[in-house]
Amino acid sequence: MAQIIVDIADMRISKNPGDTLITYSLGSCVGVAIYDPVIGLGGMIHCMLPLSKVDREKAQVRPYMFVDTGMQQMLTRLYEGGLRKARAVIHVAGGSQVLDSQGVFKIGERNFTVLRKILWKNGLLMETQEVGGNRSRTISLDVGTGRFTIKSGGRITHYDLP
């Protein structure tokens, strides 16, 4: 059983049934796990910011930092690995916010908005959508079984394949 940690602004893919992909402490960041149950392929990304246009230079070096460039590359790599759109099981978590009554700091909300748009444009549906609020979340994907898990504030929730 190997645990593969997906760092902030990074993405990892595995096809090894013994692996678990995990990313810690999603605040306003969004984490996306994509799984193809037929070929046992899983990927996970941890994006910090919505759009790469705020820092194009950084997006060259760290495409996974941004939802737009990150998702594009993740999907490309997963399709190369054999993912079929119709089989993709997609889990999304994160997008929390600090308390922001005047709406000056909407990073979490913007991350999720951009993500939703990209998935929609690609004709992909979300199986799980655990976003918003003001807790941080740790997510994992068991590559062997496709089980997706969210840990938040002492609560653990499992999502098995549909």
Place this chain on the structure above:
Amino acid sequence: MTFRDQIEQHIDHFAEMPPLCQRLLGYLEDPDVDFKVIRDTIQYDPGLTANVLKLANSVYFGAVQEVASLQAALVRLGTRRIFELVLSLNVSGRLVPALPGYGLEANELLRHSIWTAVAAQELAALLGMKDVDTVFTAGLLHDIGLLLLDPFIAEQHERFGRVMDEQSMAFDQAEKEVLGMDHAEAGARILERWNLGAGMAAAVRWHHAPNEAEENHSLVYLVHLGDMLALSEGVGTGIYGLQFSVSAEPVRALGLKKHHLEYTASKTLDKMRELENILT
């Protein structure tokens, strides 16, 4: 005895500023002190000297030209900044242990503090602000009050759980409600004892209530926003998660737009990693 009284007593027993820093601060306040005395005081500790040089050459100062010796670092950066650097190196060690009351594992508070410091400094640089020498150190120290309050939070764990269930309450408000003092005030009390100057104490004191600061607004605002960015990125979120309020006033007063904040966040990650290697 109220919690507040117990915390007051605890401040009395709380570790003093590291002796080396106390000595350096004394020299700093003495206009007649010889440069060499300051250099020798630091050089006495070779490990510290090496780390001071590493920091001086890191992104912390956006070094363009390498400083090869302590002497050169003192000349280039000035004694005040060198003192802050030594202090940063000393304080960072204290931010390493886990804080079970706050639900922070080992190194989490240090990472949160470095993130805050780097983000605050990046914002200052982006805005072309000059007189913000202390911004990095203030950012690094902003949550030092957590060290003082952690045992009390642990003891009152269940009450915090209940208060926190009222989703709308910010965690510093919950601290005030349960303990009669929040970690910002506790931290400022420590810094007042350390005599680090009004700006630094104000930045720590008002980092969750920037509108209440009477002076040193720039520094207070930068540390507040640095802290909010660190929390937003999920760096060092304990039992409180992201349950702190961001204030609109600093954003308005500094003329920041959303892309400024996001640009700062994008710059912070790599710089934070570089510093983490030096400070841990």
